[in-house]
Amino acid sequence: MIPRPRPERFRLRRTMMFLSAQKPGLIKDAYIYGCDSIMLDLEDAVAENQKDAARFSLYHALTTIDYGDTEVIVRINGLDTPHWQEDVRVCVAGGADGIRIAKCESAADVKAVEEATLAAEKEFGVEEGRTLLMAALESPKGILNAYEICAASPRMFGVAISGGDLRKCLQTTPQRDGVDMMAARGQMILAARAAGIQCFDTVFTNLDDQEGFEAEVLQNKAMGFDGKSLINPKQIRFVHQVFAPTEKEIRQAEKIVSAFREQSAAGVGVFTVDGKMIDIAFIPGAERTLKLAKACGMYEGDLI
């Protein structure tokens, strides 16, 4: 069995690529594309009569293939199906880093999965609390309950908005300026930030419309998302480019962090860097920039 390091609740997740767990050709070498996370899917990408086969395939992929630094998340079937409990068992037994709850609508949904996860950790002798959770919000009810969902469990690391189902419920279609989901995206980001977890935007499904894809990614970044779900490896590079910090931001962050360390060692709480006031409130943001820069190969210093 391939030992995977303990999952980190907060790590870099710019790109999360969906792959059907039932397709060996896709899952055998998905780590080569360099996305931050892969999302092995037991839900919509797997036909109803192949749910069982997908689990066997998933179990052996998880325990045999070395995905290296790529985070491995599994999307389980909805709580209104007969499949989700066995899905949770196989995820935990196989050592997946996290579970994505499909069509999540309430804190109770998160708690139900959390309970099943804990039971599976006990059953398979996995460290309790190891398996992380995230939720996909796919309905107006899920969006309205976003905060209680985000804050429902210490295992929760993020929420993702899922455009396909949500747009149907909202009676809209993808728009160039994103106005179709503006309110829903905004509400989800607010909830995620209030609960202190990450948030991810939906997939962009028209692979021939590169211009539309790029516009959406730029808007995601501007709105404050941590990353985006993807359906094709060719989408990875652009997202990584957009979510990478600029050279100027990195230098600035470096100055702030090192100045803060010097000043606070000398007992100073507030000071200026290049004419701007800096205090402890700026440090998490600056450290995040340096972390991101390091992951993007743009920073090699030792402040982080």
Next chain:
Amino acid sequence: MQILNPAVAGTLESSDAMVTVEPGKGLSLELKSSVMNTYGRQIKETVFETLKKLGVEDAHVSVIDKGALDCTIKARVECAVFRSCGKSEKDIPWGGVIR
């Protein structure tokens, strides 16, 4: 486990294998593979080893391999056997005989 009914798992897509199990006397294996010369022997070993772990002693198994990795062959054989017993949907012994 006892093979009660014919059952199939897997597809004919690249990197996959289609495994059929049927009731039989003793173990017999019919293998077609796109990489027969290089990996035929290893695939057979994997199939027999998996059947042994599952305690299957009587079965006729046919495998059409399209360049599947060992982990995929195992997954398909196990799924076919569990389907044949009508037990593929829940309470699978992950980490027990499935490993």
